[in-house]
Amino acid sequence: MHKTIKTFISLSVGSFICFAWIGCNSVSTQQKASAATTRPVSVTVAKAGRQDLPVYLTGLGSVTASNTVSIKSRVDGQLVTVAFKEGQQVRKGDLLAVIDPRPFEVQLSQAQAQLFKDQAQLHDAKLNLDRFTGLVPAGIISQQQLDTQHALVDQLEGAVRSDQAQIDNVKLQLIYCHIIAPISGRIGLRLVDSGNMVHASDPNALLVITQVEPIAVLFTLPEDNLPAVAQHLKQAPLQVEAYSRDDQTKLATGTLLTIDNEIDPATGTGRLKAMFDNKDGSLWPNQFVNVQLLLEVRKNSTVVPNVAVQHGPQGTFVYVVKTESQTAEMRSVSVGLTQGNLAAITNGLAPGELVVTDGQDKLQNNSKVDYQMGGGGPKGKSGAGSQSGTPQSGARTSRIADSGTPASS
Numbered sequence: 001m002h003k004t005i006k007t008f009i010s011l012s013v014g015s016f017i018c019f020a021w022i023g024c025n026s027v028s029t030q031q032k033a034s035a036a037t038t039r040p041v042s043v044t045v046a047k048a049g050r051q052d053l054p055v056y057l058t059g060l061g062s063v064t065a066s067n068t069v070s071i072k073s074r075v076d077g078q079l080v081t082v083a084f085k086e087g088q089q090v091r092k093g094d095l096l097a098v099i100d101p102r103p104f105e106v107q108l109s110q111a112q113a114q115l116f117k118d119q120a121q122l123h124d125a126k127l128n129l130d131r132f133t134g135l136v137p138a139g140i141i142s143q144q145q146l147d148t149q150h151a152l153v154d155q156l157e158g159a160v161r162s163d164q165a166q167i168d169n170v171k172l173q174l175i176y177c178h179i180i181a182p183i184s185g186r187i188g189l190r191l192v193d194s195g196n197m198v199h200a201s202d203p204n205a206l207l208v209i210t211q212v213e214p215i216a217v218l219f220t221l222p223e224d225n226l227p228a229v230a231q232h233l234k235q236a237p238l239q240v241e242a243y244s245r246d247d248q249t250k251l252a253t254g255t256l257l258t259i260d261n262e263i264d265p266a267t268g269t270g271r272l273k274a275m276f277d278n279k280d281g282s283l284w285p286n287q288f289v290n291v292q293l294l295l296e297v298r299k300n301s302t303v304v305p306n307v308a309v310q311h312g313p314q315g316t317f318v319y320v321v322k323t324e325s326q327t328a329e330m331r332s333v334s335v336g337l338t339q340g341n342l343a344a345i346t347n348g349l350a351p352g353e354l355v356v357t358d359g360q361d362k363l364q365n366n367s368k369v370d371y372q373m374g375g376g377g378p379k380g381k382s383g384a385g386s387q388s389g390t391p392q393s394g395a396r397t398s399r400i401a402d403s404g405t406p407a408s409s
Helices: 002-038 100-133 143-176 223-235
Strands: 039-049 049-071 075-081 097-100 178-180 185-187 207-222 239-243 250-264 269-276 287-306 308-313 315-322 327-332 336-339 342-347 356-357 367-373 398-400
Touching: 039 315, 049 185, 049 269, 100 143, 100 207, 207 223, 207 250, 207 287, 223 250, 223 269, 239 269, 239 367, 250 367, 269 287, 287 336, 287 356, 356 367
Parallel strands: 039 367
Antiparallel strands: 039 356, 049 207, 049 287, 075 097, 097 178, 185 207, 207 269, 239 250, 239 287, 250 269, 287 342, 308 315, 315 327, 315 356, 327 367, 336 342, 336 398
8 A cells, every 4th residue: 555655656756847847848948939039130231312213225236327338330441540448438529449531531522523513514504594594585595495594503503512412421421430439438348459440330339438427226125115215205315325245335325316117016126226426436337236225314213222122922012120129120112113233112212211132031020130231331230220321323224113012011
């Protein structure tokens, strides 16, 4: 009996000790979990700034010469002089080449001699006409002879006019023997050497001149952008920037000239033409370029780094750090546009507020935070992190963002 009671007491004491040990461990675990939930989350923040944001439309384009002229001979003859150098810049009216003019000079002399002969005959016919006119009343000659003399004078006048036309034609051929530049531009490679015979019917040109000052760029934009471009173009000239193939080097700045009158149904894009002065020769015909069309500049926009904007099921939001309570508030915002690494906030955020740019994945609404300014700024413990500064834009490309439904906090 006593042995049974001792066994029972031993079991009871053991159970009590076991339950006490489990309870202590449970309390310790809860305390650790509670401490973990109240531990501040380390995040990086940036201050929302206010600045002007340009709105760019981007497209792909190719450079096209304003004018391209293939120079051909307008007469047949031997090319005796080449008065240009390959790659030379020429002005309108400069001498380019000379075709042997001597055959045409001989033809001019022949035509002038024929004119002199016909003029002498015309002069004699007019004198006889005057004599016949006085003799008809006296009945010395008949009216028929007078009419015949009138016809002879008219024929000789026609011959004289024909001779003069022939002279003018030969003089024109002599002018064509001297080939001059019809436009200002840059000469390409010489296609025919001096000493060769050239003909007006030759399919190949003697040289090609391209006008590169000014020069044009043809580029495409989606058809959805064309109404906005047309509207802004009516108000003021639009600036266009041309960049290199890798989109890193700015080549030239020009203005938009016009929009094409049709849309390509295969690609859903419209063609636009911009003109560039190209004084430095940075653009070449048929060169591939990236085009940035400045559509407008949105004044005094509230901007934050683009990485601060988060997307949820109910829309876009940012985490705003409250310096007084050292907590991060989930704030719904409306994004007007993004430009490179910047986002313009149209609703939900004020300039000067701190937004989280790194560490958002560890945050919940009203989470405790230990923050520091981005770019190696001072830490923001105990409300000491309110450092002024506006995010700087490091890119050019921008787009108009769709305004989604703001996320609820």
